[in-house]
Amino acid sequence: MRILLTGSSGWLGRFLAPMLRARGDTVIGLDVAPGADTDVIGSVADRALIDRLFAEHGIEAVVHGGALHKPDIARYPAQAFIDVNVTGTLNLLEAAAKAGHDRFVFTSTTSLMISTTIRNELADHAVWLDENSGPLEPRNIYGVTKLAAEQLCRLARLENGLNCIVLRTSRFFPEDDDTHRDLSGENMKANELLHRRLTVEDAARAHMVALDHAPEIGFGSFIVSAPTPFDRQECDELKRDAATVIARYFPDAPALYAAKGWELPRSIGRVYDAALAGKLLGFRCETDFGTVLDALRQEKPLPFAHDPNYVSPKEVSGVG
Template sequence: MTWLITGGAGYIGAHVARAMVAAGERVVVLDDRSSGVVDRLPDAVTLVEGSASDRALLDRVLADHAVSGVVHLAAKKQVGESVEKPLLYYRENVAGLAVLLEAVVAAGVRRFLFSSSAAVYGVPDVDLITEETPCLPINPYGETKLTGEWLVRATGKAHGLSTACLRYFNVAGAAAPELADTGVFNIVPMMFERLTHGEAPRIFGDDYPTPDGTCIRDYIHVADLAEAHLAVARRLDETGAGDLTLNVGRGEGVSVRELADVIGEVTGSDLKPVVEPRRAGDAPKAVASAARITGELGWTARRSVREMVESAWEGWCLHHPGARP
């Protein structure tokens, strides 16, 4: 087996690459380096620089490396940007995926793992989000991920591929400081950035119907997420694996205020969060049911929210010298 990981030099991709290499899998990474960091990759990984929607390049990579499975993580993923630039998101996340799948089918590759998102669900009013919860995305990013799932499943059914669509919830942490998220688009690095500049973290709304009035979310350590990818990839190795659609989360909710408290403890900051108006589209609660992935694969998340914050802070300080408040 050789696995091609698209977007494999990115934050999540590099963790997946390391987990697969550590488990003895052969890995080649295709990354356009728009947000990827080459130094994140293990020495055993071959890096090919280029776009996952470049058909001629894909044909060469799949043939030259005898690729037998693909983990597709390359995508545009900022919700706000997707609202401003829907054409870009549909071109990159949907049209680009179609080109990749065409190359996969032509090369005879029979395993395809697709990086989806909990954004496909929108804002369901349920205690636990299962894979059967209706998908009603509320922004172009979520729409492209749901459309991508449809395309992957249809291709698998038509051409005999074993496929999986993984719906990530909120990813945080780092397996090692050098692998930390260098972007400031998710809640943990956003709070870190505020503290680094001597500013109080922000909480958007404290009047939700939750115990402390702030939104509740399901957070998963990126190292757990990488191990989930490995478990799913190995299931796809099995003959007749068919299609899997799986939530990847801890199945436990943490409020924004609780998360801010942990961040304050870990960073040593005594700055109290400030409350600002609600943001449009924020659900009061979004927590995954992880029962299906546990039942199918025996996988469960092992790391705590505190471990996520501690490892993320260590990585933040590595990339931002003198960051401690």
């Protein structure tokens, strides 16, 4: 397939583009910043550019990963999020429908499922989140625009028959958390693989699977996250004493963590359940918390990327 990949210079794009090419797809990368996998510099908000790309490159499918993200809230006005995340998605959907495409994959985020109440962990239990969770009340402009874009994908299926898969990915950024600094970045990422993270490699693989399955699904929204070992019935205890629950599943985790100078989470406030992606897409992340413990046992490199100095290419190039 001739695939238009937006956000090709970004963290996901730099992993996804080579994977697609390795299996025989032709990838046309679009990004506002230059990169090894970017063929065209420009914005998805530029409708004339999108139309020209479709005409000149014979685009057959779209993977739309380009967006302004949560850290960008401090740098860009709300209108920029509307222009890129909403109008840009609409531009691509309309161009894809006009071209008669049979598949469109949209990179969304679990962040849009997190209300202020969930974010502040006010409940006396861990909140179990799956595709039926709601009502959805995004807490910032990033979540609001991603939810709006998801709804545009749904309408594209209903009104134009465009097969769309929405992937609500949990965390896979390489840098440190921009709000929490209690633990080291590696310690936090390892902990999050229990309930709210995946590797960028798994995120890329999920997009390829979604691309392949879109025609048989029609429309679907899926959480994509490392498989949690926990059960919904453990939500009360996870909030009260997560370390005890973790030790039941992984008896040597406390000792392995202690040797590393890490801390297990004392309390877990939310859990992402990615079971539906396994059931309908046949996708399961290859890396999970158990993989981390295996690396610690064998004194091997950690199975996830961590780069506290990572900066988005658009900020490096100053074209954001």
